[in-house]
Amino acid sequence: MARTVPLLIDIATGDTRPIVRQITDGVRIKISTGEIEPGDQLPSVRGLAQQLGINPNTVAKAYAELTTEGWLEARQGLGLYVAPKRQRLSRGERERRFDDAVQRFVADVVPLNIAPEEVHARIDAEFAALQRRRA
Amino acid sequence: MARTVPLLIDIATGDTRPIVRQITDGVRIKISTGEIEPGDQLPSVRGLAQQLGINPNTVAKAYAELTTEGWLEARQGLGLYVAPKRQRLSRGERERRFDDAVQRFVADVVPLNIAPEEVHARIDAEFAALQRRRA
DNA sequence: CATCTGTACTGTTAGTGCTAGTACAGTACA
DNA sequence: TGTACTGTACTAGCACTAACAGTACAGATG
Numbered sequence: 001m002a003r004t005v006p007l008l009i010d011i012a013t014g015d016t017r018p019i020v021r022q023i024t025d026g027v028r029i030k031i032s033t034g035e036i037e038p039g040d041q042l043p044s045v046r047g048l049a050q051q052l053g054i055n056p057n058t059v060a061k062a063y064a065e066l067t068t069e070g071w072l073e074a075r076q077g078l079g080l081y082v083a084p085k086r087q088r089l090s091r092g093e094r095e096r097r098f099d100d101a102v103q104r105f106v107a108d109v110v111p112l113n114i115a116p117e118e119v120h121a122r123i124d125a126e127f128a129a130l131q132r133r134r135a
Numbered sequence: 136m137a138r139t140v141p142l143l144i145d146i147a148t149g150d151t152r153p154i155v156r157q158i159t160d161g162v163r164i165k166i167s168t169g170e171i172e173p174g175d176q177l178p179s180v181r182g183l184a185q186q187l188g189i190n191p192n193t194v195a196k197a198y199a200e201l202t203t204e205g206w207l208e209a210r211q212g213l214g215l216y217v218a219p220k221r222q223r224l225s226r227g228e229r230e231r232r233f234d235d236a237v238q239r240f241v242a243d244v245v246p247l248n249i250a251p252e253e254v255h256a257r258i259d260a261e262f263a264a265l266q267r268r269r270a
Numbered sequence: 271c272a273t274c275t276g277t278a279c280t281g282t283t284a285g286t287g288c289t290a291g292t293a294c295a296g297t298a299c300a
Numbered sequence: 301t302g303t304a305c306t307g308t309a310c311t312a313g314c315a316c317t318a319a320c321a322g323t324a325c326a327g328a329t330g
Contacts, residue, residue, distance in 0.1 A: 016235075017239075018317085018318055018319085019318080019319075020318075020319085025242045028242075028245075028246035029242060029245050029246065031246070032245045032246045032248065033245070044274080044275065044276085045275080045276065045277090046274090046275085046276095054319080054320085055319060055320045055321075056320095057319075057320070057321085058318085058319060058320080060276075060277075060278090061318095061319090063276085064276095064277085074275095074276060074277085075275085075276085075327090075328085076275075076276060076277085076326070076327045076328075077274080077275045077276070077326075077327035077328035077329080078274095078275060078276085078327085078328060078329090079274095079275060079276080080275090080276075088246075089247070094247050094249075097243065097247055098244065098247055098249060098257070100151075100243075101240055101243035101244050101247075102240075102254075102257050102258060102261050103261065104239075104240075105236055105237075105239075105240040105258070106258065106261045106262060106265065107160045107163075107164060108232065108235075108236035109233065109236050110163070110164055110167045110168070110262070110265060111163035111164065111166070111167045111223075112224070112229050112232060112233055112236075113167065114229075114233060116258075116259065116262060119237075119258065120255055120258070122233070122237050123237060123240070123241065123251075123254065123255070123258075124251065126237050126238065126241045127241060127245070127251060130241065130245060153286085153287055153288085154287080154288075155287075155288090179305085179306065179307085180306080180307065180308090181305090181306085181307095189288080189289085190288060190289045190290070191289095191290095192288080192289070192290080192291095193287085193288060193289080195307075195308070195309090196287095196288095198307085199307095199308080209306095209307060209308085210296090210297085210306085210307085211295070211296045211297075211306075211307060211308085212295075212296035212297035212298080212305080212306045212307070213296085213297060213298085213305095213306060213307085214305095214306060214307080215306090215307075271330100272329100272330090273328100273329085273330085274327105274328080274329075274330095275326100275327075275328070275329095276325105276326090276327085276328105277324100277325080277326085277327105278323100278324080278325080278326105279322105279323080279324080279325100280321100280322085280323085281320105281321085281322085282319100282320080282321080282322105283318100283319085283320075283321100284317100284318085284319085284320100285316100285317085285318080285319105286315100286316085286317080286318100287314105287315085287316080287317100288313105288314085288315085288316105289312100289313085289314080289315105290311100290312080290313080290314100291310105291311085291312085291313105292309100292310080292311085293308100293309080293310080293311105294307105294308080294309080294310100295306100295307090295308085295309105296305105296306075296307085296308105297304100297305080297306070297307105298303100298304085298305075298306095299302100299303090299304090299305100300301100300302090300303090300304105
């Protein structure tokens with residue numbers, strides 16, 4: 001359902017990721033899991049910035065990135081909305097990102113000497129936790 | 136077997152990771168997979184730097200990080216050696232890193248809309264590829 | 271017209287990655 | 301003893317990025 005009320009977005013303060021990255025990751029996941037849907041309106045640049053206590057430019061940068069990637073649609077003077085579901089990235093780009101993610105993950109995890117079954121279990125658990133957040 | 140000859144380490148040039156990170160990741164994986172073993176000697180700071188065409192300080196920084204983490208042992212005036220296999224990280228630290236890795240991986244992958252089975256398959260494949268590199 | 275929206279600049283500050291150079295102490299060997 | 305290796309410890313500088321600060325402008329709405 002397309003909500004007209006701006007949504008709340010929560011950003012963890014103790015995160016090592018850059019703020020822009022936290023916002024883009026958060027929105028992408030919320031859209032992917034269906035927590036927010038095409039047509040929903042996002043908080044305004046200034047509104048979200050004030051809510052999070054960060055600079056409006058930082059939010060604008062995150063929104064701009066999400067817009068060029070096809071996740072959001074901007075309507076000048078109105079606000080930002082979740083774009084209709086379509087292919088947001090090219091096949092090649094998707095494959096490349098998936099590749100990078102897997103490589104980095106394995107590089108991070110292998111030295112920790114964790115059993116493969118536990119790795120799979122934890123990933124599934126994390127997936128499930130995200131899906132469970134859906135309205 | 137403890138080799139006395141310095142090993143070759145290859146660093147990809149088209150990698151987005153910082154050089155220090157590429158080195159530390161590479162060495163950690165080589166040790167984890169058994170490609171290099173406790174007692175093996177690593178290339179000298181200056182030697183590896185020259186081989187890779189980078190600054191000796193960069194290599195030294197990577198080696199220092201690996202040493203403080205317990206992966207390597209330095210013998211002043213002699214060189215760096217793979218440390219004996221023991222608990223390299225505390226339980227809590229391991230858990231924390233594993234958590235971070237899973238969280239980031241899921242954040243990267245979920246928006247790509249890839250089937251969970253394929254995710255697991257690719258991870259297993261990557262694991263297997265690393266294990267296959269062992270002597 | 272006033273006020274909201276996104277967008278687009280310039281400029282500054284702080285941190286990091288990397289390079290460059292120098293110096294010093296321990297080890298090995300002729 | 302001298303020389304040439306090893307790792308280690310500094311300082312300094314450059315380039316890039318994240319984030320903040322400030323300002324301005326155009327479109328939409330009432």
